[in-house]
Amino acid sequence: MSATRTSDEGAAGSAPAAPFDPRVVRADFPIFATAREKPLVYLDSAATSQKPRAVLDAMDRYYATCNANIHRGVYRIAEEATTLYEDARRRVAVFLNAASPREIIFTRNSTEAINLVAHAWGRTYLKDGDAIVLTPMEHHSNLVPWHLLAAERRIELRFIPLTGPGELDVAALPGLMADGRVKLVSFVHVSNVLGTVNPAAEITRIAHSHGATVLVDASQSAAHLPLDVRAIGADFVACTAHKMLGPTGIGMLWGRRALLEAMPPFLGGGEMIREVSLTSSKWNELPWKFEAGTMPIAEAVGLGAAIAYLQTLGMANVFAHDRELVAYGMERVAEVDGLKVLGPPADRRGGVIAFTIEGIHPHDIATVLDDDGICVRAGHHCAMPLHDALGVPASARASFHCYSLREEIDALVAGLQRARKLFPR
Amino acid sequence: MNDLFREEILDHSRHPRCHGTLDNPDLTFEDANPLCGDRIRMDFRVKDGVLETVRFSGHGCSISQAAASMLCEHVEGRTLEEIKALGREDVLEMLGIELGPVRLKCALLALKTLKAGIYGVNQWPGEDEDGAL
Numbered sequence: 421m422s423a424t425r426t427s428d429e430g431a432a433g434s435a436p437a438a439p440f441d442p443r444v445v446r447a448d449f450p451i452f453a454t455a456r457e458k459p460l461v462y463l464d465s466a467a468t469s470q471k472p473r474a475v476l477d478a479m480d481r482y483y484a485t486c487n488a489n490i491h492r493g494v495y496r497i498a499e500e501a502t503t504l505y506e507d508a509r510r511r512v513a514v515f516l517n518a519a520s521p522r523e524i525i526f527t528r529n530s531t532e533a534i535n536l537v538a539h540a541w542g543r544t545y546l547k548d549g550d551a552i553v554l555t556p557m558e559h560h561s562n563l564v565p566w567h568l569l570a571a572e573r574r575i576e577l578r579f580i581p582l583t584g585p586g587e588l589d590v591a592a593l594p595g596l597m598a599d600g601r602v603k604l605v606s607f608v609h610v611s612n613v614l615g616t617v618n619p620a621a622e623i624t625r626i627a628h629s630h631g632a633t634v635l636v637d638a639s640q641s642a643a644h645l646p647l648d649v650r651a652i653g654a655d656f657v658a659c660t661a662h663k664m665l666g667p668t669g670i671g672m673l674w675g676r677r678a679l680l681e682a683m684p685p686f687l688g689g690g691e692m693i694r695e696v697s698l699t700s701s702k703w704n705e706l707p708w709k710f711e712a713g714t715m716p717i718a719e720a721v722g723l724g725a726a727i728a729y730l731q732t733l734g735m736a737n738v739f740a741h742d743r744e745l746v747a748y749g750m751e752r753v754a755e756v757d758g759l760k761v762l763g764p765p766a767d768r769r770g771g772v773i774a775f776t777i778e779g780i781h782p783h784d785i786a787t788v789l790d791d792d793g794i795c796v797r798a799g800h801h802c803a804m805p806l807h808d809a810l811g812v813p814a815s816a817r818a819s820f821h822c823y824s825l826r827e828e829i830d831a832l833v834a835g836l837q838r839a840r841k842l843f844p845r
Numbered sequence: 846m847n848d849l850f851r852e853e854i855l856d857h858s859r860h861p862r863c864h865g866t867l868d869n870p871d872l873t874f875e876d877a878n879p880l881c882g883d884r885i886r887m888d889f890r891v892k893d894g895v896l897e898t899v900r901f902s903g904h905g906c907s908i909s910q911a912a913a914s915m916l917c918e919h920v921e922g923r924t925l926e927e928i929k930a931l932g933r934e935d936v937l938e939m940l941g942i943e944l945g946p947v948r949l950k951c952a953l954l955a956l957k958t959l960k961a962g963i964y965g966v967n968q969w970p971g972e973d974e975d976g977a978l
Contacts, residue, residue: 783881783906783951787849799881813882813904842850843907 440737446823448472448729458793461828466612466640466772466819467797468662471726475666478725479718490717491691491708505717508724509707515727516657517648518674522706525673525680526715530639531561533658533673534606536710537635538565540683541656545633546603548574553596553605553632555580555588556809559612560802562637566606578602580623582809586614586763590623597630605632609641613803613817614763615746615772617641620652628653633679639663643730643821644770645739649674661719665821666726670719673710680706687712730822738822742771745820749773749829753818756836758845762815771820774801777836780843782816788839794831848942849908858907863917865900874962875903878954880947883909885958887917894924896963906951908940913955915939920959928963931956 446452449470452460462470486500493499506521513521527533542565546552552566556579570577578596581589588607596602605627609620620641624634635656641647642659649657656679660671675683685692685703689712694702703709730738747766750773753759758778763769777785786798797817800807807814818832870888877884883905890898899921901913916936920928936956937944944952 781904781906783883783908783948784850787906787908787948804882807882813884842855 440733440741440822442741442823442825445733446825448474449823450476452823456793461792461794461831463818463820463824463828463832464795464797465643465821465824466663466801466817468668469643469665469821470823471667471722472665472729474729475722475725479667479722482718482721487718489714501717504724505715505720508720508727511724511727512672512674515647515731516642516659516672516674517650519650520677523674523677523680525675525707525710526720527658527671527673527710528669528716529662529671530637530658530660531565531671533656533660533671534562534635534637535565536673536686537656537658537675538569540686540710541633541679542566542569542604543572544682544684546573546575549601550603551576551578551599551601553578553580553593553602553607553627555607555618556582557586557588557611557614557616557803557806558606558608559637559639560804561639562606562608562635563805576601580607585765586611586810587616587768588618588623590619590626593623593626594630597627597632600631602627602630602632604635606635606637608637608639609647610638610644610770610772611763611803611806612640612772613774613801613806613815615769615774616764617645617768617770620654624653640770640772644735644742646735655679661723661726664723664726665729667716667719667722669716670723672723677706680710685709685712689713691715733822739770741822741824742820743767745824745826745829746771746773748826749818749820749832752829752833753836755833757840759836762810762812771824772817773819774815774817776812776815777840779845780839782814784843785816785836785839788842789832789835792831792835792838794828794835796832849944849948851942854907854911854940854942857911857914861901861910861914863899863901863914863921866902867898867900870900872962872965874958874965876954876958876961878905878909878950880950881906883951883954885909885913885954887913887955887958887962889962891925894926896920896923896925896928899959901955901958905954908944908948909951909954912936912940912952913958916955916959925963929960931960 451470486497488498488501490502490505509521509524512524583589627634634654636654638657638659643664655676657674662668692712694704750766762774782798799814867888871891872889875886885903887901899917
């Protein structure tokens with residue numbers, strides 16, 4: 421079997437897994453076959469992943485054959501569109517090991533999923549004097565929604581401290597929660613800068629034992645490792661399709677059914693209501709209560725196809741491939757004079773290597789690399805507090821996915837050596 | 846090699862002119878590019894409507910540092926009215942390179958800092974014209 425077998429009709433785990441071959445996988449991604457001056461070396465999958473043909477085809481097919489609004493029309497193509505949309509939700513539920521598709525809310529992205537929790541859950545349950553525990557390695561998307569809430573009412577934000585190499589000092593968490601005021605612990609599963617894989621189940625267990633609700637930002641992890649929301653045991657998990665080989669414009673919130681049932685809606689509009697009079701309305705049932713207005717239907721179809729594709733690859737294979745590249749990459753980039761990698765050792769991180777090079781601004785690193793067709797991210801990667809904590813204004817970051825190759829790391833290192841020559845120490 | 850790193854830009858970024866700070870400046874302004882963390886501070890000494898001395902400090906990529914160096918060198922000794930008339934085209938001409946929308950922000954941070962400092966306000970008239978939108 422090869423990854424090319426995957427179609428959006430593919431089911432999870434039905435075929436025996438073939439050895440994982442990133443070259444075969446790469447051939448499924450049209451962007452790498454697109455003619456350009458220099459071959460594309462794409463090392464920015466933590467920002468957004470590339471999309472396999474199966475995803476593009478599924479979205480095309482939807483628009484070409486059954487484009488219609490969902491949950492409204494009774495005519496055939498509207499039924500087909502509705503089926504495709506709800507099939508995607510079922511696929512997400514299986515992928516995340518949710519108890520029911522009703523626990524899967526489609527959003528625009530992880531950011532909106534977290535904002536949904538901040539608005540609908542936070543504004544209902546958090547009171548003056550409560551506290552929220554976050555971490556210094558959060559993406560801005562898991563900081564700013566809580567800043568907004570904390571500006572509205574007297575809510576204290578607390579932070580699990582970092583250890584030297586850029587991991588969470590989880591042993592400090594019980595102390596942070598000892599006064600009983602912490603009502604929410606919200607943390608990133610895999611850091612988009614450090615690559616640190618946080619012990620989500622352990623943090624959740626400690627948070628629950630102190631009576632707090634738990635939100636996990638799985639933006640990076642859902643795309644790169646086997647994610648089981650019930651094994652983690654959290655209450656909410658946010659993820660986004662465009663990092664999971666799917667399209668932009670759609671994300672997912674998984675939430676425990678009882679919590680979602682008890683929450684008021686987030687946005688008001690069509691589809692999220694059961695009955696509307698001129699002056700009041702009754703909410704629809706889950707999950708539609710949280711899906712106001714026409715949703716990104718083609719994007720849901722694309723997400724469904726992306727999940728089918730990932731399932732065919734096997735998430736354990738995807739993660740093992742990331743790990744192999746990270747180990748090789750960390751060894752190779754260390755050859756560059758003055759280069760420092762941020763974060764923990766290779767065996768404790770996902771497919772991300774952020775680094776600084778003494779005397780070369782990350783933007784300049786990225787610009788030199790761009791000359792060779794190499795795409796890396798430069799800046800603070802939407803994690804300014806983390807860069808502050810690490811004492812660097814910005815970093816450059818290479819990140820991988822299932823289609824990434826060791827040769828791309830070789831190209832990266834050659835490019836970094838050129839940058840070093842251009843900007844001598 | 847990439848035009849972005851032509852020798853004059855590298856020279857200005859390695860050996861920036863007008864670099865440093867002033868004791869008791871008449872005006873000081875600091876601005877940052879939130880996208881990449883670049884930060885530029887400018888200290889000004891002004892006499893009779895003329896910018897006598899300007900010194901910049903901070904950190905950033907070679908484009909933002911070279912632009913600051915070239916711009917400061919260009920404006921020393923000019924009247925505030927002349928400086929207020931400077932626009933993005935002037936900076937791009939000094940740099941002599943084509944820039945995409947992201948790097949444009951790097952190149953224009955110095956101009957933004959300079960003009961906001963001279964006006965003594967956060968936004969000078971026409972900031973939108975100088976932004977990358």
